[in-house]
Amino acid sequence: MITSISAVAGIELRIAIRNRWVLISVLLMTLFALALVFAGSAPTGVLGIDLLTVSVASLTTLTVYLAPLLALLLSFDGISGEAERGSLPLLLTYPTSRGAILAGKAIAHILILLLAICIGYGIAGLAATLAGGASAQGVEALLRLCWTAPLLGAAFLGIGYTLSGFSRQTSTAAALAIAAWLILVVLYDLGILGALVFDDGGVFTSHVFPVLLVANPADAFRIVNVSGSQAASLASGMTNEIGAASSWASLLSLILWPALSLYVAMIVFRRYET
Amino acid sequence: MNSGRLTVENACKKYGRQEVLQDVSLSVFAGERVALLGHNGAGKTTLIKLILGLTGLTGGTIDVFGHPTGSDGARRTAAYLPETVNFHGMLTGREQLRFFARLAGESGKQVDGVLEKVGLASAADKRIGTYSKGMRQRIGLAQVLMRRPQLALLDEPTSGLDPISRRTFYDLVDELAQAGTAVFVSSHALTELEARTDRIHIMASGKLVAAGSLDALRKEAGLPTRITVKAVHEKADAVAAKLGGERVNCSSVQLTFGADEKLDRISAIAGLEKGLVEDVDLAPPSLEDLYRHFTAKGDGSDHIN
Ligand SMILES: Nc1ncnc2c1ncn2[C@@H]1O[C@H](COP(=O)(O)OP(=O)(O)OP(=O)(O)O)[C@@H](O)[C@H]1O
Ligand SMILES: [Mg+2]
Numbered sequence: 001m002i003t004s005i006s007a008v009a010g011i012e013l014r015i016a017i018r019n020r021w022v023l024i025s026v027l028l029m030t031l032f033a034l035a036l037v038f039a040g041s042a043p044t045g046v047l048g049i050d051l052l053t054v055s056v057a058s059l060t061t062l063t064v065y066l067a068p069l070l071a072l073l074l075s076f077d078g079i080s081g082e083a084e085r086g087s088l089p090l091l092l093t094y095p096t097s098r099g100a101i102l103a104g105k106a107i108a109h110i111l112i113l114l115l116a117i118c119i120g121y122g123i124a125g126l127a128a129t130l131a132g133g134a135s136a137q138g139v140e141a142l143l144r145l146c147w148t149a150p151l152l153g154a155a156f157l158g159i160g161y162t163l164s165g166f167s168r169q170t171s172t173a174a175a176l177a178i179a180a181w182l183i184l185v186v187l188y189d190l191g192i193l194g195a196l197v198f199d200d201g202g203v204f205t206s207h208v209f210p211v212l213l214v215a216n217p218a219d220a221f222r223i224v225n226v227s228g229s230q231a232a233s234l235a236s237g238m239t240n241e242i243g244a245a246s247s248w249a250s251l252l253s254l255i256l257w258p259a260l261s262l263y264v265a266m267i268v269f270r271r272y273e274t
Numbered sequence: 275m276n277s278g279r280l281t282v283e284n285a286c287k288k289y290g291r292q293e294v295l296q297d298v299s300l301s302v303f304a305g306e307r308v309a310l311l312g313h314n315g316a317g318k319t320t321l322i323k324l325i326l327g328l329t330g331l332t333g334g335t336i337d338v339f340g341h342p343t344g345s346d347g348a349r350r351t352a353a354y355l356p357e358t359v360n361f362h363g364m365l366t367g368r369e370q371l372r373f374f375a376r377l378a379g380e381s382g383k384q385v386d387g388v389l390e391k392v393g394l395a396s397a398a399d400k401r402i403g404t405y406s407k408g409m410r411q412r413i414g415l416a417q418v419l420m421r422r423p424q425l426a427l428l429d430e431p432t433s434g435l436d437p438i439s440r441r442t443f444y445d446l447v448d449e450l451a452q453a454g455t456a457v458f459v460s461s462h463a464l465t466e467l468e469a470r471t472d473r474i475h476i477m478a479s480g481k482l483v484a485a486g487s488l489d490a491l492r493k494e495a496g497l498p499t500r501i502t503v504k505a506v507h508e509k510a511d512a513v514a515a516k517l518g519g520e521r522v523n524c525s526s527v528q529l530t531f532g533a534d535e536k537l538d539r540i541s542a543i544a545g546l547e548k549g550l551v552e553d554v555d556l557a558p559p560s561l562e563d564l565y566r567h568f569t570a571k572g573d574g575s576d577h578i579n
């Protein structure tokens with residue numbers, strides 16, 4: 001069991017290094033992060049906040065879009081790609097379980113995400129510190145970003161494998177992955193914000209909206225990172241009480257999402273007919 | 275259940291409402307080489323997948339050397355060479371095999387030896403993406419050999435191999451069988467199977483229409499044996515008259531008869547006076563003849579021509 005998980009994780013890492021996925025992910029993260037740091041460096045000093053803290057706020061927004069995208073790109077052909085190549089039936093005749101195969105893939109992909117995020121944000125953080133100084137809160141916020149971003153990524157890895165397990169072809173899986181990203185990361189927010197405006201302070205605003213916000217992994221991630229930091233209250237305009245309450249719920253959501261989505265992916269993979 | 279063989283009993287498989295396999299029963303013993311023949315869509319791959327537990331039976335039972343299909347024990351017992359193998363192009367042959375060795379719970383010591391055996395030693399560190407079709411097929415075979423399985427299920431293993439590679443392939447299969455592996459091969463390459471298998475199963479439209487050794491199949495089919503006698507110049511008519519055969523061209527006479535008459539016919543030819551016969555060619559019904567005979571008989575209604 002352990003050997004087959006590590007065998008699968010090892011081979012997936014090797015493949016990702018060979019076809020430059022690792023390099024591309026790291027570069028993508030680093031470049032975007034650096035761009036944001038220097039774009040944000042202009043208006044500093046105004047509020048007396050260090051550049052690192054300001055940067056983390058914009059990196060949080062970047063992560064909301066980029067981490068799910070990277071995760072989906074890594075995972076969308078996890079099952080359908082093997083099936084299309086014809087290597088899945090052979091793999092399944094080996095004395096190992098489907099669970100072990102999926103676990104191996106997930107571990108490899110989480111490691112890649114972790115690497116890309118830590119290197120990218122590490123370099124960006126360093127650059128921000130050198131250019132505009134850092135406070136203890138800024139460092140803390142950056143570290144929080146580095147361990148919560150892989151959780152967000154992992155949630156979308158599970159979603160990617162699940163969609164892959166519903167597809168006979170990788171092209172279908174790719175289309176579904178793009179749709180999932182659009183819906184969960186972009187349209188969801190637009191939808192509930194629209195509803196908020198329409199509701200104009202009614203039951204939806206007080207009871208449904210906070211739940212919907214926490215239930216979405218991308219929003220949960222935003223809340224966890226934003227409410228914790230000093231820049232947060234500035235950026236979000238959220239009152240402190242709501243912040244504290246939903247912060248814990250969001251953290252829980254952010255931890256439950258990867259567990260749940262990977263579990264669902266496992267169930268879908270178990271049922272996949274070769 | 276017997277633990278020294280593969281037993282398939284009354285296996286049935288439906289895909290939707292289509293009956294792909296109907297009541298197939300067979301067994302393959304340790305050390306035996308057994309062939310599975312059948313037209314495109316006859317159900318060969320389906321049968322192999324059922325044995326491997328890759329898809330579920332709709333009826334009947336399959337026992338893999340004492341283990342139910344799809345169980346961990348069965349998967350430890352059987353190795354599989356799929357019909358179409360496509361490994362990840364980014365990996366080298368050696369990396370791919372090391373991976374399979376680890377999955378099988380082995381150390382990977384045998385990888386080099388197996389690569390040597392299938393003739394890939396010099397290409398072992400090149401990416402599989404650069405391999406020819408035959409080379410990829412050999413990686414597939416290598417992972418079977420590496421596992422030294424009790425049962426090897428090979429689905430059209432020689433498709434895409436050149437004549438020399440085919441021969442080496444069957445040498446390796448013989449070696450496997452000699453080491454005690456039960457080898458089950460599906461194929462369309464009839465001539466090569468003729469010499470290289472102990473028993474043959476013929477399928478048509480999901481049913482097993484014949485099973486047995488080549489000799490047994492010949493007996494069962496009762497197809498005529500053919501002798502072509504090449505007569506000395508201008509003696510063909512004389513030869514035809516004496517042997518009771520049919521003249522097919524200016525110098526050849528053809529005799530067609532049942533298998534039991536063979537010795538009589540040969541001695542009749544040997545008994546002819548000198549100076550009449552130049553050469554004799556004896557052709558028992560080939561596997562192809564048998565295959566045609568059995569698949570035509572067994573209602574190959576949806577046979578694709
Ligand atoms: N997954 C599937 N879903 C539906 N029908 C299937 C499936 N797999 C096979 N079939 C059908 O089952 C029948 C037997 O297919 P199978 O692949 O076993 O044939 P085969 O004997 O291996 O043929 P070939 O010589 O072409 O490889 C075919 O009619 C095919 O259409
Ligand atoms: Mg087939």
